Amino acid sequence: MSTSVVxxxxxxxxxxxxxxxxxxxxxxxxxxxxxxxxGEQVSAAWLLVAAIxxxxxxxxxxxxxISARIFALDDARLTPAERLNDGRDFVPxxxxxxxxxxxxxxxxxxxxxxxxxxxxxxxxxxxxxxVVGVVLGGAVQDMVILCASIRRDGKSLGQMAKEEIGPVAxxxxxxxxxxxMIVLIAVLALVVVNAxxxxxxxxxxxxxxxxxxxxxxxxxxxxxxGRVLEATAIGLVLLVVALYAGRWVAAQPALAATFxxxxxxxxLLVMAYGFxxxxxxxxxxxxxxxxxxxxxxxxxxxxxxxGILIALPPLQMxxxxxxxxxxxxxxxxxxxxxxxxxxxxGSISGxxxxxxSGTTPKLLERERDARFIGYGAMLMESFVAVMxxxxxxxxxxxxxxxxxxxxxxxxxxxxxxxEAVAKWGFVVTPAELEQLxxxxxxxxxxxxxxxxxxxxxxxxxxxxxxxxxxxxxxLWYHFALMFEALFILTTLDAGTRVGRFMVQDLGSHLWRxxxxxxxxPAVFLSSAVIVAMWGHFLWQGVIDPLGGVNTxxxxxGISNQLLAAVALCVGTTIIVKMGKARYAxxxxxxxxxxxxxxxxxxxxxxxxxxxxxxFLAHAHLLQAAQxxxxxxxxxxxxxxxxxxxxxxxxxxxxxxxxxxxxxVVLGDSLREWFAVVSGAKAPRSTEVxxxxxxxxxxx
Amino acid sequence: xxxxxxxxxxxxxxxxxxxxxxxxxPDYERYLTHVTAHHPDVTPLSREAFARDALARRYDQxxxxxx
Numbered sequence: 001m002s003t004s005v006v007x008x009x010x011x012x013x014x015x016x017x018x019x020x021x022x023x024x025x026x027x028x029x030x031x032x033x034x035x036x037x038x039g040e041q042v043s044a045a046w047l048l049v050a051a052i053x054x055x056x057x058x059x060x061x062x063x064x065x066i067s068a069r070i071f072a073l074d075d076a077r078l079t080p081a082e083r084l085n086d087g088r089d090f091v092p093x094x095x096x097x098x099x100x101x102x103x104x105x106x107x108x109x110x111x112x113x114x115x116x117x118x119x120x121x122x123x124x125x126x127x128x129x130x131v132v133g134v135v136l137g138g139a140v141q142d143m144v145i146l147c148a149s150i151r152r153d154g155k156s157l158g159q160m161a162k163e164e165i166g167p168v169a170x171x172x173x174x175x176x177x178x179x180x181m182i183v184l185i186a187v188l189a190l191v192v193v194n195a196x197x198x199x200x201x202x203x204x205x206x207x208x209x210x211x212x213x214x215x216x217x218x219x220x221x222x223x224x225x226g227r228v229l230e231a232t233a234i235g236l237v238l239l240v241v242a243l244y245a246g247r248w249v250a251a252q253p254a255l256a257a258t259f260x261x262x263x264x265x266x267x268l269l270v271m272a273y274g275f276x277x278x279x280x281x282x283x284x285x286x287x288x289x290x291x292x293x294x295x296x297x298x299x300x301x302x303x304x305x306x307g308i309l310i311a312l313p314p315l316q317m318x319x320x321x322x323x324x325x326x327x328x329x330x331x332x333x334x335x336x337x338x339x340x341x342x343x344x345x346g347s348i349s350g351x352x353x354x355x356x357s358g359t360t361p362k363l364l365e366r367e368r369d370a371r372f373i374g375y376g377a378m379l380m381e382s383f384v385a386v387m388x389x390x391x392x393x394x395x396x397x398x399x400x401x402x403x404x405x406x407x408x409x410x411x412x413x414x415x416x417x418x419e420a421v422a423k424w425g426f427v428v429t430p431a432e433l434e435q436l437x438x439x440x441x442x443x444x445x446x447x448x449x450x451x452x453x454x455x456x457x458x459x460x461x462x463x464x465x466x467x468x469x470x471x472x473x474x475l476w477y478h479f480a481l482m483f484e485a486l487f488i489l490t491t492l493d494a495g496t497r498v499g500r501f502m503v504q505d506l507g508s509h510l511w512r513x514x515x516x517x518x519x520x521p522a523v524f525l526s527s528a529v530i531v532a533m534w535g536h537f538l539w540q541g542v543i544d545p546l547g548g549v550n551t552x553x554x555x556x557g558i559s560n561q562l563l564a565a566v567a568l569c570v571g572t573t574i575i576v577k578m579g580k581a582r583y584a585x586x587x588x589x590x591x592x593x594x595x596x597x598x599x600x601x602x603x604x605x606x607x608x609x610x611x612x613x614x615f616l617a618h619a620h621l622l623q624a625a626q627x628x629x630x631x632x633x634x635x636x637x638x639x640x641x642x643x644x645x646x647x648x649x650x651x652x653x654x655x656x657x658x659x660x661x662x663x664v665v666l667g668d669s670l671r672e673w674f675a676v677v678s679g680a681k682a683p684r685s686t687e688v689x690x691x692x693x694x695x696x697x698x699x
Numbered sequence: 700x701x702x703x704x705x706x707x708x709x710x711x712x713x714x715x716x717x718x719x720x721x722x723x724x725p726d727y728e729r730y731l732t733h734v735t736a737h738h739p740d741v742t743p744l745s746r747e748a749f750a751r752d753a754l755a756r757r758y759d760q761x762x763x764x765x766x
Contacts, residue, residue: 108766226746
């Protein structure tokens with residue numbers, strides 16, 4: 001409904017006010033019901049209503065405010081895609097296509113894993129932060145950065161940080177991105193390792209996705225050049241074949257034994273894969289994998305939505321668990337700030353700022369599409385997070401904790417696991433756990449920390465409920481696992497490659513030839529450096545008796561939220577320099593909140609006296625054991641002990657690095673804002689000049 | 700009848716190009732159309748060179764991949 005219609009027909013304005021009031025009441029009612037219900041089971045329908053109504057209100061009002069008041073988006077203004085159209089990077093593209101493209105680029109495993117882990121606190125903190133955080137934070141960040149980039153010919157976040165705030169901020173942001181990418185890859189690789197260890201079916205199915213991608217690559221290059229869709233269709237069929245091949249292998253005792261791998265072996269294999277993907281040509285592995293993953297991604301999101309809508313499962317998890325006090329087995333830390341740190345991507349993700357200032361701004365054919373694409377696609381991503389939360393909370397809490405708690409908490413067998421779960425006040429019998437593992441075609445589901453397996457169990461539950469019956473559960477489980485691993489491996493291989501280019505770029509400042517992207521020694525060396533960096537964190541996670549997710553996921557969450565805070569600093573600076581400081585609260589509000597959350601989390605991870613939470617306290621505990629000549633539980637050798645101590649200090653150093661990077665950017669930004677607001681510096685926007693579209697044909 | 704099958708083919712081609720653009724595959728035909736229409740003096744890249752170049756740009760910078 002356009003504004004002109006509203007202003008000329010007052011009755012429709014009243015009708016619209018009425019409709020939006022109803023949406024607001026429905027959303028508030030559903031949220032209130034979720035918040036106040038105690039003891040009884042709640043249907044997932046309440047969560048869906050709360051989420052969709054909040055999104056609708058946010059989109060209708062908040063994004064319209066940003067579009068009209070802050071950027072004054074104008075369809076008569078030519079976009080970079082139109083002005084710089086080169087048929088390659090800058091191509092005016094239909095808004096629905098850009099939406100699909102942008103969504104496929106921003107959606108990854110993050111919004112699936114984060115909410116699943118955060119279900120440790122109960123469903124309420126998760127749902128509140130996912131829907132409120134996205135409307136006021138995540139979607140705002142994506143849209144503001146997208147608008148800023150469109151007005152600057154598609155400049156990247158790093159360039160904008162440098163030009164708007166200053167060279168120090170720009171350089172800091174660049175180095176921080178590299179650091180964040182390393183932690184991100186490590187934690188995602190750990191999720192895959194935890195999902196595949198001692199699972200021959202999963203290992204074979206996911207292993208087969210690599211030759212499938214290569215086959216597609218060869219097909220597109222040599223057999224039928226350029227036939228992307230044919231190759232992708234073949235790839236999708238082969239994925240199903242891989243699913244059945246895995247089942248077949250798991251049923252052959254001799255073969256199954258060969259593919260039953262330990263965490264350490266899998267970690268080494270994942271590192272070898274990352275290295276290979278970074279050095280082989282893109283057409284052979286990366287590009288075909290990406291095409292496959294984009295289709296699977298969109299397909300699975302739709303399937304998950306349909307599965308949840310058909311089943312509308314009751315939530316078995318309580319609204320709040322006793323673990324809000326920070327004693328939870330999956331990750332340490334109290335509700336504040338760790339619920340926010342853990343959910344990360346489903347509410348606000350700093351990485352999106354890189355995408356919103358990457359390919360997307362070069363494709364928009366109308367300025368006002370930025371609202372639908374920047375704000376809208378992030379709402380969609382948040383909805384994926386809500387669905388992941390539903391899938392996790394639809395499991396009984398006993399099963400959820402048995403799958404996600406580390407071995408140190410659960411012990412080695414289903415009996416010890418059931419006892420541990422009973423101590424936390426939830427009920428699950430050893431027989432149930434055995435039965436469930438058998439149903440999904442695994443020998444055990446215990447301590448598969450990382451979120452992927454419990455989400456896969458939840459999805460298998462939903463899907464087999466609506467399609468296929470319980471006999472299909474094992475197939476659905478491995479299907480869900482396969483697509484999550486597909487997402488993760490595409491992030492891992494592309495991330496390693498991007499990291500390699502960044503290392504080569506940094507290295508070229510020291511020695512020019514190192515930057516030559518075609519020079520094999522440099523390619524191998526820089527790839528090895530990147531893999532060694534994330535591989536180190538991965539290895540540390542694999543040998544950690546507490547389960548590495550406990551350490552790595554908060555580190556990833558902190559880094560991702562800090563990148564978001566950096567993006568919001570850039571956004572605020574741009575708004576202030578446009579002379580619109582009175583509207584800067586739009587980005588300052590989420591920025592202030594993220595600053596509080598991430599700084600509290602950094603302080604807790606550094607200085608908490610609890611060894612489970614604080615890196616330094618944990619190091620001191622281990623050092624005390626080392627001095628006494630004893631080994632803490634779960635640690636096997638003195639060598640491991642020494643390595644764990646060193647890792648604690650490394651984790652602490654990385655936390656300090658992220659926090660300091662942010663403080664530098666924030667300090668630099670504050671200086672700019674005060675200079676403009678106090679009048680010492682004239683507000684001068686760096687937007688490219690307005691070029692009017694001559695004839696707005698067909699619009 | 701012929702008209703119907705013709706429009707069906709056109710529609711399938713449309714959907715195909717839509718899907719290709721969503722997954723971000725290089726679109727050589729579009730590039731060729733653009734170059735011949737707007738830069739008649741420029742010799743367009745070959746299909747292979749274009750594909751190689753498009754992939755290299757896409758995977759060489761952060762901002763193509765997310766968590």
